[in-house]
Amino acid sequence: MTILDRYITKTWLRLLILCLCGFIGLYLVIDMIEKIPRFLRAGADAVDILQYFCWKLPEILSRTATFSILMATLLTLGVLSRDSEIIAMRSCGISLLKISLPMLMLGFVASILLMLNAELLLPYTYVQTERIDRVKIKKKGDNLTFKRNNIWFRSESLILQARLFEPATRTLSGVVIWNVDAEMNPVSRIDADKALYKEGQWILNSALQKNFLTPVGFETKSVAMTAVDLKLKIEDLQVLDRDADNMSILVLKEYAENLKRGGYQAYRYYTLMHTKIATPFAALIMVLLGIPFALRSSRSGGITMGIGASIAISFAYFVVNAVLLSYGRSGVLMPVVAAWGANVIFMLGGIWMSMSVKG
Helix, strand or coil, X not given: XXXXXXXHHHHHHHHHHHHHHHHHHHXXXXXXXXXXXXXXXXXXXXXXXXXXXXXXXXXXXXXXXXXXXXXXHHHHHHHHHHCCHHHHHHHCCCCHHHHHHHHHHHHHHHHHHHHHHHHHHHHHHHHHHHHHHHHHHCCCCCCXXXXXXXXXXXXXXXXXXXXXXXXXXXXXXXXXXXXXXXXXXXXXXXXXXXXXXECCEEEEEEEEEEECCCCCCCEEEEEEEEEECCCCCHXXXXXXXXXXXXXXXXXXXXXXXXXXXXXXXXXXXXHHHHHHHHHHHHHHHHHHHHHHHHHHCHHHCCHHHHHHHHHHHHHHHHHHHHHHHHHHHHCCCCHHHHHHHHHHHHHHHHHHHHHHCCC
């Protein structure tokens, strides 16, 4: 690495750290204003609140890193242009590609680190924040357990086991409900293909009831539709749906394939799975896009230009990405196209702008 490469790298990293600290701090302040009053009303102590926000830092980092990287790139080149350092480098015969190469390499490294954060760190830290919020702060029992795609829940004498939950239709499939006595001996059992949450209760369709309190064997009765008094709210089951954003790629893939085998549409989860791969590389795309944008505006470079351009580019990327992902989740676009579409569009825009910059 040459002296010039080290100088550009140090400048970029210094500005990136400043941007990250600023955005993470702003995110934390807003999150604390929203959640701390609720935590205090629930009787949470200071240690639990502190642990909650500490465990949430990797998630905040993943949400603010791309914007911070774009702003650091624009500010780096803006400051260099303002101080005429770009002109000095060009007069010494240094190409724009040579000037940009350290930032491109840093953007690639940042993308890999963000992917590792999303795949290895985020699933674990998300579980910790949910555990602190649910058990320590809200003082709720840890009744709901997700193991692979099987859902288990106990409500007094009833034990529910369901194979899959589909949040979009608020439906459980492959349902078995056991009624047990105080010694955990089975009293009755209900098997149903589906259970629909409607008006605060679970409605079982095409249920088969078995009563074990008979002198010999058990009695069987078929019921077209019946309601079950389970203390299970739809919000509890939606933990799985919210958790999907913080699942690992392999877990998402397994869940989507199980949904598909069960006859359900899994566009949302396949799109989210590909998004988990595509989103970290948005950091590299932002560097690729930010470099020619800053160089084309070198005469008006500086902090003001960098901040304004960062906001504009990030907003445009967010809108395009959100629209494409919505098409992917609904099945209009292939999941891989929806997840990578914004990256490809903005990458092509960055390449076109790079070709139009005078070398």
